[in-house]
Amino acid sequence: MGEVTRPDDFLIARNPDEASTLPYLLLIPVGDRGIVLKARDTWPGATKVYCHRGEGWPDDPEIIETVPVRSVSRRGAAIDLVLERTRKNRSQFVITRARGREVIFWQSRLTAKQARPQVALPTARAHGEVLDIVVDSGEKYAYGFGHQQATTSKRKLPIGDYAVFDDDHLVAVVERKSMGDLTGSLMNGRLNYALAELSGQFRAAVVVEASYSQVFKQEFAAGSVIAEAVAEAQIRFPAVPIVFCDNRKLAEEWAYRWLGAALHEWRQRQGTDVVVATIAPGPEASPKQIRVWAAARGLDVPAKGRIPKAVREAWERRND
Structure with missing residues (x-):
C-alpha cells in the first residue's frame, strides 16, 4: 500500500486483499492525506455499512467510482460528506468504540430515516413533575x-x-x-x-x-x-x-x-x-363474639339465629 496526496474527489476502489471480508476501499478527502477505509458496500442504503480503517491506498488501485465532493467536514465523532450528484449524495461516517476497539459505520439519510420512526415526542411532564x-x-x-x-x-x-x-x-x-x-x-x-x-x-x-x-x-x-x-x-x-x-x-x-x-x-x-399500618381493620367479629359483648352490656340478643339489627349497629358504634 502506498501513500497518497489528499484528493479532491471521493474515491471507491476494489480492495486488493481478496481474503478480506470488506471488498471495497474508500478514500475520504479530509485531513492532509485523506482517510482510507475498508467497506462492506459502495453506499449505505436502508442499513449502515460497516467500515474499518485501511492500512493505506494501493499503488495501482482498481477504481470503481470517482465522485466530486461538494463539502466534507469533521464534527467530533462524525464525518459529513456531500457529493456533487443528484442522488445518493449525502452520507455520514460515524466513528465509535465497541469492546475497546474502533468501529466505523457509514450511513445515509435513508439509513437514518429507517432508524427514526415518524413520531412526535410528547413534552408533558413525567407523572406531573419536573x-x-x-x-x-x-x-x-x-x-x-x-x-x-x-x-x-x-x-x-x-x-x-x-x-x-x-x-x-x-x-x-x-x-x-x-x-x-x-x-x-x-x-x-x-x-x-x-x-x-x-x-x-x-x-x-x-x-x-x-x-x-x-x-x-x-x-x-x-x-x-x-x-x-x-x-x-x-x-x-x-x-x-x-x-x-x-x-x-x-x-x-x-x-x-x-x-x-x-x-x-x-x-x-x-x-x-x-x-396501612395505622388504619387497616382487623378481622371481622364472629356472631359469638357479638353475643358475648351484647350480653355483658345487658342488650337483648337471642342465643341462636340472626343478631338483631339494633345490636349489630351498637357493636359497630362501640368505639365511637
Whole structure:
C-alpha cells in the first residue's frame, strides 16, 4: 500500500486483499492525506455499512467510482460528506468504540430515516413533575433531556448511567447501551455482573439505543447467539428489563418516562405503607363474639339465629 496526496474527489476502489471480508476501499478527502477505509458496500442504503480503517491506498488501485465532493467536514465523532450528484449524495461516517476497539459505520439519510420512526415526542411532564435526573459523571455523550421537562446534575453514581433519588435514597437507575456495547458486554459476561448489581435496586432497567432487529445484523457475532444471550439474561434477572428502542432519541424519552414512573411508584408505596399500618381493620367479629359483648352490656340478643339489627349497629358504634 502506498501513500497518497489528499484528493479532491471521493474515491471507491476494489480492495486488493481478496481474503478480506470488506471488498471495497474508500478514500475520504479530509485531513492532509485523506482517510482510507475498508467497506462492506459502495453506499449505505436502508442499513449502515460497516467500515474499518485501511492500512493505506494501493499503488495501482482498481477504481470503481470517482465522485466530486461538494463539502466534507469533521464534527467530533462524525464525518459529513456531500457529493456533487443528484442522488445518493449525502452520507455520514460515524466513528465509535465497541469492546475497546474502533468501529466505523457509514450511513445515509435513508439509513437514518429507517432508524427514526415518524413520531412526535410528547413534552408533558413525567407523572406531573419536573424530574431531577442525576447523570453519572463517567457517562460519555450523555442524554441532556432537553426535550423533556427535567433538570440534570452530574456526579458519580454507584451504579448505572441515569438515576432519580428521593432525598438521598437511590430509587431507580437506567443503564444505557448502544447495540455494540450490548453485544460486547453480553459476549464477555460483563452485563451479567451489571444486571446482578442492578437487581438490588428498587427499580432498574437497561435501555438499548437500537431496535431488536439489530441483534441479527451484527458483524462480529451471530444473531442467534446474541438473541440467546439476551433471553438468558432476562430469565436470570427478571427484575431488570432490557428494553430496545429504535434510536437514541426514543431511548432518551423512554428513560425519562420510566424514571418518572419509578419515582411516582416509590412515593406512593412510602405513603401507602403508613396508611396501612395505622388504619387497616382487623378481622371481622364472629356472631359469638357479638353475643358475648351484647350480653355483658345487658342488650337483648337471642342465643341462636340472626343478631338483631339494633345490636349489630351498637357493636359497630362501640368505639365511637
